[in-house]
Amino acid sequence: MKHEAIRKSFERFLRTRDLKLTSQRSRIFERAFSTHEHFSAETLYDWLREEEGPKVSRATVYRTLGLLLEGRFIQSLDVGRGELVYEHVTGHAHHDHMVCLACGKIEEFHDERIEALQAEASAKRGFVVVSHAHRLVGYCRGCVRKARREDEEEQRFGGGAATE
Amino acid sequence: MKHEAIRKSFERFLRTRDLKLTSQRSRIFERAFSTHEHFSAETLYDWLREEEGPKVSRATVYRTLGLLLEGRFIQSLDVGRGELVYEHVTGHAHHDHMVCLACGKIEEFHDERIEALQAEASAKRGFVVVSHAHRLVGYCRGCVRKARREDEEEQRFGGGAATE
DNA sequence: TTTACTGCAAATTCTTTGCAACAAC
DNA sequence: GTTGTTGCAAAGAATTTGCAGTAAA
Numbered sequence: 122m123k124h125e126a127i128r129k130s131f132e133r134f135l136r137t138r139d140l141k142l143t144s145q146r147s148r149i150f151e152r153a154f155s156t157h158e159h160f161s162a163e164t165l166y167d168w169l170r171e172e173e174g175p176k177v178s179r180a181t182v183y184r185t186l187g188l189l190l191e192g193r194f195i196q197s198l199d200v201g202r203g204e205l206v207y208e209h210v211t212g213h214a215h216h217d218h219m220v221c222l223a224c225g226k227i228e229e230f231h232d233e234r235i236e237a238l239q240a241e242a243s244a245k246r247g248f249v250v251v252s253h254a255h256r257l258v259g260y261c262r263g264c265v266r267k268a269r270r271e272d273e274e275e276q277r278f279g280g281g282a283a284t285e
Numbered sequence: 286m287k288h289e290a291i292r293k294s295f296e297r298f299l300r301t302r303d304l305k306l307t308s309q310r311s312r313i314f315e316r317a318f319s320t321h322e323h324f325s326a327e328t329l330y331d332w333l334r335e336e337e338g339p340k341v342s343r344a345t346v347y348r349t350l351g352l353l354l355e356g357r358f359i360q361s362l363d364v365g366r367g368e369l370v371y372e373h374v375t376g377h378a379h380h381d382h383m384v385c386l387a388c389g390k391i392e393e394f395h396d397e398r399i400e401a402l403q404a405e406a407s408a409k410r411g412f413v414v415v416s417h418a419h420r421l422v423g424y425c426r427g428c429v430r431k432a433r434r435e436d437e438e439e440q441r442f443g444g445g446a447a448t449e
Numbered sequence: 450t451t452t453a454c455t456g457c458a459a460a461t462t463c464t465t466t467g468c469a470a471c472a473a474c
Numbered sequence: 475g476t477t478g479t480t481g482c483a484a485a486g487a488a489t490t491t492g493c494a495g496t497a498a499a
Contacts, residue, residue, distance in 0.1 A: 139452085139453080140453075140454090141452085141453055141454065141497080141498045141499070142498075142499095143453090143454060143455080143497075143498065144497090144498095145454080145455070146454090161488095162488080162489080163488080176455090176456085177455090177456095178455065178456045178457075179456090179489090180455075180456065180457080180458095180489090180490080180491085181454080181455060181456075183488090183489060183490070184454090184455090184490090187490095199363035203487080203488080204487085204488060204489095205488085205489095219407065219410065219412050219414075221412075222415065228410060228412065230406050230410070232402055232405075232406055234398075234402055235399055235402045235403070235406075238396055238398055238399045238402070239399070239421065241396075242394050242396055242399075242421075243383065243421055243423070246383065246392060246394070246425075246426060247425070247426030247429065248383050248385075248392065248421065248423055248424070248425055248426060249423045249424045249429050250383075250421045250422070250423040251386060251422050251423040251424070252422045252423070253419075253420060253421045253422060254363075254418065254419075254420045254422070255417075255418070255419045255420070256417060256418045256419075257403065257406075257407055257412065257414045257416075257417045258414070258415050258416050258417060258418070259407070259412055259413045259414040259415040259416070260412070260413045260415070261410075261411070261412055262410060262411030262412060265411065265412075265413050303477085303478080304478075304479090305472080305473045305474070305477085305478060305479070306473075306474095307472070307473070307478090307479060307480080308472090308473095309479080309480070310479090325463095326463080326464080327463080340480090340481080341480090341481095342480065342481045342482075343464090343481090344464090344465080344466085344480075344481065344482080344483095345479080345480060345481075347463090347464060347465070348465090348479090348480090351465095367462080367463080368462085368463060368464095369463090369464095450499100451498100451499085452497105452498090452499085453496100453497090453498080453499095454495105454496075454497070454498085455494105455495085455496070455497085456493105456494100456495090456496100457492105457493090457494100458491100458492095458493100459490105459491085459492085459493105460489105460490080460491070460492090461488100461489080461490070461491090462487100462488085462489080462490095463486100463487090463488090463489105464485105464486080464487085464488105465484105465485080465486070465487095466483100466484085466485070466486090467482105467483095467484085467485090468481105468482090468483100468484105469480105469481100469482100470479100470480085470481090470482105471478105471479075471480070471481100472477105472478090472479070472480085473476100473477090473478080473479085474475100474476085474477085474478095
């Protein structure tokens with residue numbers, strides 16, 4: 122689905138629920154869908170603050186994210202501790218995540234075979250799946266390389282004690 | 286690994302880090318490992334409050350959970366929004382989770398084939414996995430049945446509008 | 450004009466922390 | 475005795491909420 126169609130869908134969503142299309146909601150929606158990055162409520166709030174346009178308060182960001190979530194336009198994912206992170210789901214194929222502990226980058230991956238096995242496991246238990254979260258936590262290729270380089274240098278120059 | 290051995294391992298863990306085995310830590314450890322249920326910090330705190338023994342404050346519960354986490358005796362999992370939930374990992378085979386939205390029950394499942402595909406996906410991207418969280422969210426068999434029965438009764442007796 | 454929306458600041462929820470008294474080692 | 479621990483209450487971080495003014499429809 123392309124941007125234009127998604128926006129229409131959001132407007133329809135608001136109308137069916139007798140909600141109003143305010144300039145704040147519009148800005149939040151546009152900003153959230155103009156990126157392919159994952160973002161937290163705070164990040165989105167910061168973006169909106171830096172860019173020009175009608176003022177949007179933090180409370181409204183949270184409230185609108187709630188709406189987008191209900192409408193299944195976006196999806197939240199828990200990336201370790203702390204704040205929730207969002208990504209748009211409409212117009213974006215389903216996928217799972219790999220979260221890098223060092224740089225925070227979130228890579229997406231997808232494997233039909235895993236999905237099939239998941240379906241099999243839940244069917245066997247009579248469990249009806251509404252959504253699923255599949256997250257691998259570790260170190261991405263770039264950070265692993267970087268760490269390896271640093272280890273080598275440490276060896277070469279003789280470093281101090283290893284600290285965390 | 287059986288209980289006795291796990292406790293020894295915990296004591297060893299404390300000793301290597303020059304930490305002390307206090308009655309509070311001991312109680313928290315014993316309580317956490319005496320159940321196969323998943324628990325939150327608050328739940329654990331409540332258990333300790335109801336049962337008799339040396340007083341344990343909420344702060345100490347959090348601090349000790351932190352220690353157990355560092356020592357990989359327990360593992361945390363994000364079950365939807367809000368608080369973190371813990372389970373012991375030592376002496377317990379690896380598994381994934383199905384979380385029921387209706388009753389909150391957490392079922393465990395495991396499939397070697399999924400693990401293998403996960404390993405394949407991460408290897409392909411040069412991603413080094415430290416841990417993973419795989420969670421299916423939905424409705425368990427019991428709750429699905431219950432909901433179905435209620436739907437049938439609603440039809441039979443003619444219910445009002447469906448509300449959330 | 451009606452009904453919903455927004456910003457603000459205060460409230461909540463979960464978790465962490467500073468500090469003085471206290472208990473392992 | 476030392477050094478790490480505890481409880482308490484206050485602090486923090488993320489998110490929610492009550493309310494009076496404001497803006498869509």
